[in-house]
Amino acid sequence: MAAIAHDLLTDWGTVVINGIVAVGDLGIFCMRTISWLFTRLPRRETLLPNFYQVGVMSLPVVALTGTFIGMVLAVQSYQQFRALGLQTQLGAVINMSLVRELGPVLAATMLAGRVGSSMAAELGTMRVTEQIDALSSMGANPIHYLVVPRFLACLFLIPTLTIMADFMGVVGGYFFAVEILGIDKHHYWHNSEQFVGVFDLLSGIFKSFFFGAAIAVISCYRGFHCLPGAEGVGRAATAAFVYSFVMILMIDLFLTVMINSVYETLWPEGVSLI
Amino acid sequence: MKDSSPTTREQTPLVAVQNMHVTFGLQSVLRGVTLEVPLGQTLAIIGESGCGKTVLLKTIIGLVRPTSGLVRFDGHNLAELSDRELTRQRVRFGYVFQNAALFDSLTIGQNVAFPLRQHASESQSRIRELVFARLAEVGLPESVVSKKPAELSGGMRKRVGLARALIMSPELMLYDEPTTGLDPIMSDVINELMLRTRIQHEVTSIIVTHDMRTAHKVADRIVMIYPVSRLEPDEPQLIFDGTPDELETCGDERVLQFVHGEAGERLTEMQQTFSDRDL
Numbered sequence: 407m408a409a410i411a412h413d414l415l416t417d418w419g420t421v422v423i424n425g426i427v428a429v430g431d432l433g434i435f436c437m438r439t440i441s442w443l444f445t446r447l448p449r450r451e452t453l454l455p456n457f458y459q460v461g462v463m464s465l466p467v468v469a470l471t472g473t474f475i476g477m478v479l480a481v482q483s484y485q486q487f488r489a490l491g492l493q494t495q496l497g498a499v500i501n502m503s504l505v506r507e508l509g510p511v512l513a514a515t516m517l518a519g520r521v522g523s524s525m526a527a528e529l530g531t532m533r534v535t536e537q538i539d540a541l542s543s544m545g546a547n548p549i550h551y552l553v554v555p556r557f558l559a560c561l562f563l564i565p566t567l568t569i570m571a572d573f574m575g576v577v578g579g580y581f582f583a584v585e586i587l588g589i590d591k592h593h594y595w596h597n598s599e600q601f602v603g604v605f606d607l608l609s610g611i612f613k614s615f616f617f618g619a620a621i622a623v624i625s626c627y628r629g630f631h632c633l634p635g636a637e638g639v640g641r642a643a644t645a646a647f648v649y650s651f652v653m654i655l656m657i658d659l660f661l662t663v664m665i666n667s668v669y670e671t672l673w674p675e676g677v678s679l680i
Numbered sequence: 681m682k683d684s685s686p687t688t689r690e691q692t693p694l695v696a697v698q699n700m701h702v703t704f705g706l707q708s709v710l711r712g713v714t715l716e717v718p719l720g721q722t723l724a725i726i727g728e729s730g731c732g733k734t735v736l737l738k739t740i741i742g743l744v745r746p747t748s749g750l751v752r753f754d755g756h757n758l759a760e761l762s763d764r765e766l767t768r769q770r771v772r773f774g775y776v777f778q779n780a781a782l783f784d785s786l787t788i789g790q791n792v793a794f795p796l797r798q799h800a801s802e803s804q805s806r807i808r809e810l811v812f813a814r815l816a817e818v819g820l821p822e823s824v825v826s827k828k829p830a831e832l833s834g835g836m837r838k839r840v841g842l843a844r845a846l847i848m849s850p851e852l853m854l855y856d857e858p859t860t861g862l863d864p865i866m867s868d869v870i871n872e873l874m875l876r877t878r879i880q881h882e883v884t885s886i887i888v889t890h891d892m893r894t895a896h897k898v899a900d901r902i903v904m905i906y907p908v909s910r911l912e913p914d915e916p917q918l919i920f921d922g923t924p925d926e927l928e929t930c931g932d933e934r935v936l937q938f939v940h941g942e943a944g945e946r947l948t949e950m951q952q953t954f955s956d957r958d959l
Binding site: 540 | 738741742743763767768770771773775777778779781782783784785794795798799844848
């Protein structure tokens with residue numbers, strides 16, 4: 407019995423210590439990335455391919471995601487709001503949910519899968535095939551050369567893609583609510599305009615900067631610490647998505663609480679849909 | 681072709697490894713290794729797979745930090761250097777990786793020009809000129825510059841790796857198993873290139889290999905590393921240090937077993953280890 411307890415304690419202790427070491431390691435990785443960001447920016451020929459990969463190549467998938475979120479929101483809300491006779495308020499509900507929450511979070515989740523996994527797999531392969539060691543051996547800093555361009559691409563382009571997802575969601579929601587469910591166009595837009603403000607739009611975009619930074623740091627870190635072999639690269643790609651997704655949700659909760667308290671301070675009376 | 685001057689060992693060492701230990705987790709890879717490489721010498725480090733040869737090479741260039749002990753390059757303790765100073769020192773090294781480690785996303789021309797673009801302010805036309813000169817030196821035509829590494833054969837990739845390592849005219853060349861995976865003719869081409877590099881560029885070289893032909897043909901000094909797991913607690917890890925001729929007359933059975941490529945009791949030992957583990 408004592409031996410089993412001892413083994414359990416040892417196992418849990420190892421898990422806790424490894425967890426603390428990993429968090430500390432990630433923190434150092436993050437600080438080194440930020441320090442290089444302010445020391446010397448990467449060259450244009452290093453930045454542009456990363457901006458193209460993250461921004462341009464993600465456009466179709468993000469646009470599609472945004473459109474479908476808007477349409478699904480319209481379908482889901484319609485039944486409940488019609489029962490209360492509030493179907494004309496649908497525009498406010500769809501657009502508010504989109505720009506404050508679903509647009510940024512689902513766009514970031516989609517990008518963690520598309521961009522984050524690909525970054526982790528690419529850097530992991532470079533680690534396994536000694537390309538990262540080759541960079542260091544030639545006097546190039548791998549964080550500066552590989553991580554900073556990807557970090558900048560995610561930091562600036564994930565918010566831009568979020569704006570695209572928001573826009574396509576608004577279009578998708580409008581199309582389904584007005585053209586298919588037959589809600590009055592004038593009331594749909596009037597209610598949206600009344601309840602969805604610039605603050606709501608900016609709060610969603612503000613969050614997406616943090617999502618972008620988290621996706622870049624976590625994915626590059628997983629790639630840099632990839633285990634050998636094809637299995638190691640596969641695991642790095644999966645872990646990059648899983649940890650990025652969890653981090654997106656945690657950051658979302660934290661920032662939503664913070665943004666709501668700012669909102670309540672600025673507008674103590676708030677707004678009501680009814 | 682080799683120039684094994686007897687005075688070489690009396691010169692100031694370019695590389696000095698002092699009582700170095702490297703441990704990964706609980707596994708000790710290098711234990712108390714002490715080694716000096718004088719300027720101009722070509723040293724071959726031999727030993728069986730997994731004995732720590734590559735780790736030693738990576739420690740010399742500062743890619744792996746020693747758990748304890750010192751590595752000095754031209755008098756500089758690499759562990760104490762700032763990032764900027766380490767970068768400046770690394771330009772003095774040329775590292776040829778086992779699988780060439782060419783950047784997949786770049787063309788051959790961009791790969792070879794990479795160190796120049798990072799550190800030198802040469803014009804585009806001068807960079808082109810230098811790239812073509814280095815590629816010609818390793819026997820590659822100008823037409824390869826626009827190709828991607830995946831389009832080349834293993835031997836060609838190794839030669840591109842050598843051209844890239846030479847582009848900054850380094851003082852110390854590090855070769856990690858340069859002939860592994862190549863056919864005998866291409867292996868000898870690489871051996872010839874290493875010899876020519878030494879003569880044309882007057883570099884000091886450290887070659888990690890388990891190819892005895894390479895060690896005999898290129899090196900003027902050979903050291904042999906033995907795996908820590910097979911050593912007694914007080915035994916040194918470098919079990920041989922001498923010239924290629926001395927290697928042939930060495931009395932140590934472990935050295936002779938490696939040189940002559942004899943399995944001995946190894947297979948039985950391995951099977952015993954596995955059956956003990958299964959139990």
